[in-house]
Amino acid sequence: MGSGDLLVIHELWMDQERLDTLVIAGPLGSDARRLAGAGKQLAWSVDANSHFEAMTEYYVFRNRGAFETSHDWDLTSYDVNGLRTRLDVSFLPPGVQSGAVIDGAEALWPLAEAAHAVTALDDTGNRILGLDVRDYDVDGTFFEISWADVSESDDPPSAAIASLTRSDIPGDWILITWTRQPNPRGGQTYCDWCHSNLRDASVERSVALGLVREYSWACDQCLSAGEYVNTPDGWGGDVWPFA
Numbered sequence: 431m432g433s434g435d436l437l438v439i440h441e442l443w444m445d446q447e448r449l450d451t452l453v454i455a456g457p458l459g460s461d462a463r464r465l466a467g468a469g470k471q472l473a474w475s476v477d478a479n480s481h482f483e484a485m486t487e488y489y490v491f492r493n494r495g496a497f498e499t500s501h502d503w504d505l506t507s508y509d510v511n512g513l514r515t516r517l518d519v520s521f522l523p524p525g526v527q528s529g530a531v532i533d534g535a536e537a538l539w540p541l542a543e544a545a546h547a548v549t550a551l552d553d554t555g556n557r558i559l560g561l562d563v564r565d566y567d568v569d570g571t572f573f574e575i576s577w578a579d580v581s582e583s584d585d586p587p588s589a590a591i592a593s594l595t596r597s598d599i600p601g602d603w604i605l606i607t608w609t610r611q612p613n614p615r616g617g618q619t620y621c622d623w624c625h626s627n628l629r630d631a632s633v634e635r636s637v638a639l640g641l642v643r644e645y646s647w648a649c650d651q652c653l654s655a656g657e658y659v660n661t662p663d664g665w666g667g668d669v670w671p672f673a
């Protein structure tokens with residue numbers, strides 16, 4: 431695998447009966463992870479760029495022989511060919527990435543997937559600036575109108591998603607404009623769970639997991655022990671999304 435491939439973190443959780451659940455790390459895996467119940471333990475994690483690759487590594491880890499699949503989509507890389515040379519959306523979860531249509535430096539999603547894309551962009555430490563609506567003719571020409579400018583909003587993702595629920599949207603494609611959040615850590619140098627020092631690698635890992643959205647950062651040890659699924663002290667929300 432080349433170093434430019436998109437890697438998605440997968441985690442193996444064991445429930446109290448020691449049964450395995452292999453999930454995508456972070457909020458995307460929350461529903462599946464919750465099924466493992468209280469007392470679950472993080473047994474292992476692996477970075478992979480397809481479902482097939484994750485399962486293959488998992489089979490090796492558990493000495494189960496070779497993983498085989500009859501689903502072609504299992505083999506599909508999480509990378510989308512060619513995206514990287516234009517607009518890099520490789521930091522997005524695979525489902526959101528594959529729905530994107532990249533037009534030069536702009537990214538569009540089908541209307542039905544746009545809210546999910548907004549959430550994923552926000553989850554990965556980006557600031558949503560605005561939405562445009564595009565409507566294509568059969569010959570490929572299109573008109574585009576500015577739909578929502580949320581750059582001054584207190585809660586840009588919610589404002590953007592609310593604008594998508596209007597019934598008078600004049601097209602089927604949503605162009606999302608965003609910018610990377612500058613230094614979301616605000617200078618924090620310690621782990622939110624054990625207060626030990628963060629390293630660049632654990633900060634990157636925390637961003638990849640989506641912890642950045644909760645302004646939370648975990649050290650290597652708390653990440654590998656699965657400690658981050660517990661609500662950190664002083665967190666101000668209702669339900670910790672990584673539980």
Ligand SMILES: [Zn+2]
Nearest residue numbers: 621624649652
């Ligand atoms: Zn820690």
